[in-house]
Amino acid sequence: MAYSKVNNTSGTNKKDIKYLNRNYNSLKQDLVNFTKNYFPDNFNDFSESNPGMIFLELASYVGDVLSFYTDTQVQETFIESAREKTNLLSLAYNLGYKPSVTSPSTTDVDLYIQIPSDSSNNYQPDWSYAISINKNSTFKSGQANPTTFLLDRDVNFKFSSSLDPTEVSIYDLNGNPLTSGTNAEYYLLKKSAKVISAQIKSTTFTLNEPIKFLTLEVPDTKIIGIESIVDSDGNKYHEVPYLAQETMFEEVLNVNDSFNSYNTPLELSQYGNDTPYLLRLKKVPKRFVTRFTSNNILQIQFGAGVSSGIDEEIIPNPDNIGIGVKDNRSLLDFAFDPSNFMLTKTYGEVPSNTTLTVNYLVGGGVESNVDSNLITVPSSVLTSQNNNVDDEAFLSTVIESIASNNPLPATGGGPGDTIEDIRLNAIANAGAQLRTVSKEDYIIRTLSLPSKFGKISKAYIIKDDQITVDTSARISNPNGLNLYTLAYDGNKNLTNLNKATRQNLITYLEEYRMLTDAVNIKDAFVINFGVEFEIIAFKNSNNEQVLLKCINSLEEYFNIDHWQINQPIALNEIYNVIGSVEGVQNVENVRLYNKAGTALGYSQYAYDFDSANVDNIIYPSMDLSIFELKYPKADITGRITKY
Numbered sequence: 001m002a003y004s005k006v007n008n009t010s011g012t013n014k015k016d017i018k019y020l021n022r023n024y025n026s027l028k029q030d031l032v033n034f035t036k037n038y039f040p041d042n043f044n045d046f047s048e049s050n051p052g053m054i055f056l057e058l059a060s061y062v063g064d065v066l067s068f069y070t071d072t073q074v075q076e077t078f079i080e081s082a083r084e085k086t087n088l089l090s091l092a093y094n095l096g097y098k099p100s101v102t103s104p105s106t107t108d109v110d111l112y113i114q115i116p117s118d119s120s121n122n123y124q125p126d127w128s129y130a131i132s133i134n135k136n137s138t139f140k141s142g143q144a145n146p147t148t149f150l151l152d153r154d155v156n157f158k159f160s161s162s163l164d165p166t167e168v169s170i171y172d173l174n175g176n177p178l179t180s181g182t183n184a185e186y187y188l189l190k191k192s193a194k195v196i197s198a199q200i201k202s203t204t205f206t207l208n209e210p211i212k213f214l215t216l217e218v219p220d221t222k223i224i225g226i227e228s229i230v231d232s233d234g235n236k237y238h239e240v241p242y243l244a245q246e247t248m249f250e251e252v253l254n255v256n257d258s259f260n261s262y263n264t265p266l267e268l269s270q271y272g273n274d275t276p277y278l279l280r281l282k283k284v285p286k287r288f289v290t291r292f293t294s295n296n297i298l299q300i301q302f303g304a305g306v307s308s309g310i311d312e313e314i315i316p317n318p319d320n321i322g323i324g325v326k327d328n329r330s331l332l333d334f335a336f337d338p339s340n341f342m343l344t345k346t347y348g349e350v351p352s353n354t355t356l357t358v359n360y361l362v363g364g365g366v367e368s369n370v371d372s373n374l375i376t377v378p379s380s381v382l383t384s385q386n387n388n389v390d391d392e393a394f395l396s397t398v399i400e401s402i403a404s405n406n407p408l409p410a411t412g413g414g415p416g417d418t419i420e421d422i423r424l425n426a427i428a429n430a431g432a433q434l435r436t437v438s439k440e441d442y443i444i445r446t447l448s449l450p451s452k453f454g455k456i457s458k459a460y461i462i463k464d465d466q467i468t469v470d471t472s473a474r475i476s477n478p479n480g481l482n483l484y485t486l487a488y489d490g491n492k493n494l495t496n497l498n499k500a501t502r503q504n505l506i507t508y509l510e511e512y513r514m515l516t517d518a519v520n521i522k523d524a525f526v527i528n529f530g531v532e533f534e535i536i537a538f539k540n541s542n543n544e545q546v547l548l549k550c551i552n553s554l555e556e557y558f559n560i561d562h563w564q565i566n567q568p569i570a571l572n573e574i575y576n577v578i579g580s581v582e583g584v585q586n587v588e589n590v591r592l593y594n595k596a597g598t599a600l601g602y603s604q605y606a607y608d609f610d611s612a613n614v615d616n617i618i619y620p621s622m623d624l625s626i627f628e629l630k631y632p633k634a635d636i637t638g639r640i641t642k643y
Contacts, residue, residue, distance in 0.1 A: 022067045028060040079426055086294040088419060092426035093291055096241065096434070099422045101296040102222045102364035105147075105197040105413035107406050109139065109375055111155055114401040116186050116394060125168060125187040128389050129398050130158040134382035136227070139195060139404050141374040148363070149195035149375055149410070157189045158386045159255065161276040162490065163451055166191050195375065195406075197368035197413060198224050198361040210352035212304040223298045224361040226290055231354040238284040241434070243303050243347040247511070250282040251452070254500055268500040274487075275454040275500035279507045287348040300358070303348025368413035375406040436512045442483060442519075449508050454501025458486040458494070460565035460624055464520060479516045483509075484524040484565055484624040494560065494628050496523040524565045525625035526603040528595040530635035531558075533578055534588040537640045546583035551636045553577050558629040565626045571616040578638075588641055592618060595635060602630060 015038055021030045035043050035056070043052055075081045079091040092099055111133060118126040133155040140146040160166035167190040205216055229237040238248055254264055254272040268278060288302050381402055389395050417425065436442045439461050446459040464480030485505070489495045497505070502521055509519055531554055537546050557577045575587045596606045605625075612618050620627065629635060 022064075022071075024060050024064040027063040028056060031056045031059060079423055082423070083419070084294075085419060088422050089292065089294060092422050095426045095430040097422070097426040097429040098290075099292060099417040099425070100224070101292055101416040102224060102362075103412060103414040103416055104224055104361075104364035105368040105370070105410040106194060107375070107408055107410035108192050109149070109151075109195050109404050109406045111191050111193060112401070112403040113157055113189050113398055114186050115157075115189060115398055125189070127158055128387040129395060130156075130166075130189060130386060131395075131398060132156040132158070132384045132386060133402065134384055136200060137381045137383075138199075138379040139375050139381075140377040140379045141370045141410075142376050143370070143374065146377065147197050147368050147370055147410075148199050148379065150198050150200070150361070152194045152196055155191050155193045156253075156386065157191055159253070159272075159276070161273045163274075163276055163455075164191070195410075196224075196361075197370075197410060198363040200227055200359055201362055202357060202359050205356045205358065207351055207354055207356065210306050210350045212350065213347075214302045214350050216300045216356075216358075217293075218298040218300065218358060218360055220298075220360070220362060221296060222362050222364060223292075223296075224364055226288075226298075226300070227359040227361055229288065229300070229359070230357050231351055232356075233354065235286055237286045237288050237302075237351070237356075240284065240287045240289060240348075243287065243289055243301070245287070246283055246285065246346075246348070247281045248284050248287075249508075249511070250280045251277045252280055254278045268503065271454075271498040271500040274498060275504065277452045277504075278500060279453045279504040281507055281510065285345055285349050286351075298360070302350045303345065305345030305347065305349045306352065364413055365415065366413055368410070370406075370410045372406055372409045375404055375410065378402050378404055434512060435514070436509065436517075437514060441512075442481070442509075445509065445512055446483065446485065446505065449505055453504040453508070454497065455487055456485055456497065456501070456505065457488045458484075458524065458565050458626060460484045460524065462624070464518075480518045480520065482520050482522055482624075484522050486524050486526070486565070486626065488560075492560065493630055494526045494626065497521075522624075525605050525621060525623055527605060527607045527620065527625050527627050528602040528630045528635075529592050529607075529609065529627060530595050531574075531629070531637070532589075532591045532593070533574075533638045534590075534641050535578060535584050535638065536586040536588060537583055537643050538585045539643045541583040541643070543640045546581065547638050547640065549581045550578050550584065550638055551632075553581055554636050555629075555632040558632065560628055563626060563628070566620055566624055567626065568620060569618040569627055571613075571618065595630070603628075 015034075017034075018030050021027050032046055036046075046053065076084055076087040079088065079095070082088045082091060089099060113131065115129040116126050117123045133151065135151055135154050137151045139149045139151070141149070157166055169188040169190070201220065203218060203220075207214070226239055231237070240248060252264065254269055254276055264278060268275075285305075288300050291299050291301070293299060381399075383399055383402075385395070436445050442461045443459045446456055446461075449456055461481055461483045464477040464482050465475060485497055486494045487497050487501065505521060506519075513519055533550065533554075535546070535550065537543055554574070554577060557574070569592065571590055571592075574590050578584060578587045578590070592609050594607045594609055595602045596604060598604050607621065607625075609618055612620075618627075
C-alpha cells in the first residue's frame with residue numbers, strides 16, 4: 001500500500017494509515033514505509049544498527065501485544081471460542097448450566113428387613129414393625145478400601161405402590177422359604193432405592209451484621225453439592241437456580257392414614273398407588289445459589305433482604321404517592337431509586353447475627369465405581385417407626401436385620417466436567433430454557449414430569465377456540481391452550497389421568513408457563529379398533545407361520561409407544577408392513593374397523609372408519625383423539641386367499 005500526502009480544506013496534511021497489519025513484522029514494515037513516505041528528510045537510515053530503529057521496534061512490539069490482547073478478549077466473550085476456565089464458567093452460569101468438579105457413581109440397591117407375623121390376623125405381616133430407612137443413611141462396599149454410598153430418599157417399607165413396590169417373602173425362623181398360605185413365623189420385605197457415592201461433611205460460618213449478597217466459600221475439594229444449610233435458630237435455607245426465584249417444588253407423600261401428618265386430601269390420596277407423591281409449590285424467602293470458581297472452590301451466595309426490615313420502607317406504598325401531574329404535589333419528599341429493589345427480599349434474605357451450619361456432599365471420582373453385589377455393608381443407618389410396637393426388643397431385631405445389595409454395578413463416577421464438557425453442555429442447556437413458549441416446549445415439559453408424581457404417556461397441545469352462536473365458525477382464544485393428555489394403566493392400555501396426577505401437572509407447569517397462557521388440561525379420546533387383512537402367499541410356504549409373522553409385524557407397528565394423539569393411520573404403510581413379511585407375495589385387502597363398548601373392555605367412543613378414510617389415510621376425530629389397538633392378539637385377524 002502506497003502512502004501519499006493529501007491536503008484537505010483546513011490546510012493540514014492528511015496521512016494515509018493502514019489498519020490491517022496485526023503482527024510484529026507487518027507493523028514494523030508498515031512503520032518503515034510510513035516514515036519513508038512522510039519523514040524522508042528526518043530519518044532515512046533504516047539499518048538494524050541505527051539506534052533510531054529501536055523506536056519503530058518498540059512501537060511494533062506494543063502494537064502486536066495490544067492486537068493479541070484485543071483478539072483474546074473478543075475470543076473469551078463467546079462460549080464457542082473461550083479458553084480460560086474463569087471466563088468459560090461465567091458464560092456457562094449465564095446460560096443456566098452449573099458445571100461439576102466431580103461426578104459421583106450411582107446405582108440401585110435392594111434393601112431388606114425381617115418383620116414378624118401377626119398371629120392374631122391369620123399370620124399376616126405385622127406392619128407395625130415395618131420401619132422406614134431414612135434419607136442419607138450410609139452403606140459401604142465390601143472392599144479393602146470401601147466406598148461410601150448415601151441413600152437418596154426415605155424408604156418406607158410400610159407403603160407399597162406401582163412405582164415403589166414392597167416385595168414380601170415368607171420364611172420360617174430357620175431361614176427356609178415357605179409357600180403362601182402357611183403359618184409364617186416372619187416375613188422378608190424388600191424395596192429398591194437409589195444410592196450415590198458421597199459423604200456428608202459440615203462446616204460453620206458465624207455472621208454478624210447483614211452484608212448485601214453475602215458470598216461464602218466452602219474450604220474443601222471434590223464437592224458434589226450442598227445438602228443443607230441451617231442457621232442457629234433452626235431455619236433452613238433452600239438452594240434455587242437464581243436468587244429471584246422465590247418458590248420451589250416440594251414433594252409430599254400421597255397418603256391419608258392415621259400415622260402420617262401430611263394432611264393429604266382424601267380425593268387425591270386414593271390414587272396413591274399410581275401417584276405416590278403430590279407436587280406442591282413452596283415459598284422460600286431464605287434461599288441461596290451456588291457456583292464453582294476456576295480453582296474448584298464452591299461459593300454460596302445469599303440475597304440482600306433483611307428479615308427484620310419492612311420492604312415498604314424501601315419501596316414506597318402507592319397509596320402514599322401523588323400522581324405527579326401539574327399542580328398536584330407528590331407526597332414523596334425524595335426521588336425514588338429503582339435500585340432499592342435490590343435491598344428488599346426480592347432476591348431472598350441475607351443471614352445475619354447467626355451461625356450457619358453447611359452440610360455438603362463430597363466424593364465421586366473414578367474410584368467410586370464399584371462392581372455389582374458389593375454394596376452389602378450397612379454403615380450408618382438411620383431409621384424411624386411408623387407406629388407404636390408391642391415389643392421394643394424385637395424392634396431392635398428388625399433394625400439389626402437390615403441388609404443391602406446392588407444387583408447392578410455403580411457407574412458414572414468421574415473427574416467432573418472438562419473444559420469441552422462445560423462448553424458443550426452449556427450450549428445444549430441454553431436450548432432447554434426453563435420456560436414453555438412453543439408447542440414442543442409444553443409437550444416436552446409435560447412428558448418430563450417425574451414418574452413419582454404420576455406418569456404421563458401422551459400429550460398434545462393446541463390453541464383454545466370457541467364455537468360461535470350460529471356454529472358457523474370457531475373463534476380462537478389467543479391466550480388459551482388446551483393440553484390433551486393420557487396415561488398408561490397397569491396393562492399398558494391408555495387411560496385418563498387421575499385427579500392426583502392432573503393436580504401435579506398443573507402445579508408443575510405453573511412454574512414454566514408464560515404469564516399470559518391459560519392451560520386447560522383435558523382428556524384425549526381413545527378410539528379402539530381392529531384389523532382384518534387378506535394376503536396371497538408364495539407356493540410351498542407355511543400358511544400358519546406366514547399369518548403369524550404378519551400378525552406379529554402389525555402388533556409391533558401398532559405398539560402404542562409409537563403412536564401419538566392426533567396421529568392419522570396411513571393404510572399404504574400397513575400394506576407395506578404386511579407385504580415385507582417373508583412368504584407374502586401380495587396384500588389383497590386391509591380393513592380397519594371400530595371396537596367400542598366398555599362391557600367388552602374397549603373405549604366407549606364409536607367411530608366411523610370408512611367416513612374418516614380420505615385417500616387411504618384414516619384421520620382421527622376433530623375432537624383430539626388417538627387410535628389404540630388395545631387387544632392385538634384378538635383384534636388382528638388375517639387369512640390367505642390363495643397361493
